[in-house]
Amino acid sequence: MGSSRNYLAFRLHRRDFAIDAAVVRAILPAAMLRPVRHPALSGTVVHAGREIPVLDLAPKLHLEPVPGLHPQVVIVVEHEIDGAAEWAAFPADRVSGVLAPFSRSPRPGWIRTAGRPRRILDYAALLRLDRSGIALACRLS
Numbered sequence: 001m002g003s004s005r006n007y008l009a010f011r012l013h014r015r016d017f018a019i020d021a022a023v024v025r026a027i028l029p030a031a032m033l034r035p036v037r038h039p040a041l042s043g044t045v046v047h048a049g050r051e052i053p054v055l056d057l058a059p060k061l062h063l064e065p066v067p068g069l070h071p072q073v074v075i076v077v078e079h080e081i082d083g084a085a086e087w088a089a090f091p092a093d094r095v096s097g098v099l100a101p102f103s104r105s106p107r108p109g110w111i112r113t114a115g116r117p118r119r120i121l122d123y124a125a126l127l128r129l130d131r132s133g134i135a136l137a138c139r140l141s
Contacts, residue, residue: 005020005021005022005100005101006020006021006022006098006099006100007019007020007021007098007099007100007101007111007118007120008020008021008024008027008075008095008097008098008099009095009096009097009098009099009113009118010073010075010092010093010094010095010096011092011093011094011096012057012058012061012063012090012091012092012093013058013061013063013064013065013066013069013093014066014069014093015061015063015119016096016116016117016118016119017118017119017120017121018099018101018111018118018119018120018121019075019077019120019121019123020120021098023077023078023079023123024075024076024077025047025048025076025077025078025087026047026048026075026076027073027074027075027076027095028045028047028073028074028076028089029072029073029074030070030071030072030073030074030091032045032046032047032074033045033054033071033074033091034046038053040055040056041053041054041055041056042054042055042056042071042090042091045074045076045089047076047087050087052076052087052088052089053088053089054074054088054089054090054091055088055089055090056090056091057090057121069093071091071092071093072092072093072094073091073092073094073095074089074090074091074092075089075090075091075092075095076088076089077089077090077123079123079124080124088123090123099111099113099118100113101113109122
């Protein structure tokens with residue numbers, strides 16, 4: 001059975017992921033990333049008049065650094081904190097495109113497309129892992 005939900009496919013530390021395309025608000029060049037001194041952040045980006053925290057997801061996903069690999073894009077997503085819509089972002093190696101999966105993978109949390117299987121990134125769940133740091137980061141804007 002196919003899914004009517006579309007996913008944005010991307011790579012992070014040379015691993016394939018997908019995120020619900022409905023939560024994506026922008027894809028920005030990584031050159032827009034501005035450094036900040038905060039342990040949970042890679043920096044911030046300014047988009048649509050907002051300063052948006054950019055979170056480093058690699059530690060939360062247990063991904064090892066890849067020498068010489070630098071993010072090319074920043075993916076901005078909308079999420080909810082205490083009932084209010086907020087924007088946050090994460091760096092990615094690259095975006096592959098918007099995909100409509102033809103089936104769910106037998107493995108929970110994965111989708112199958114015409115290409116290889118991709119892990120579905122539950123961005124909201126990752127934000128809940130570090131509520132204090134993320135809430136502080138989101139108050140930057």
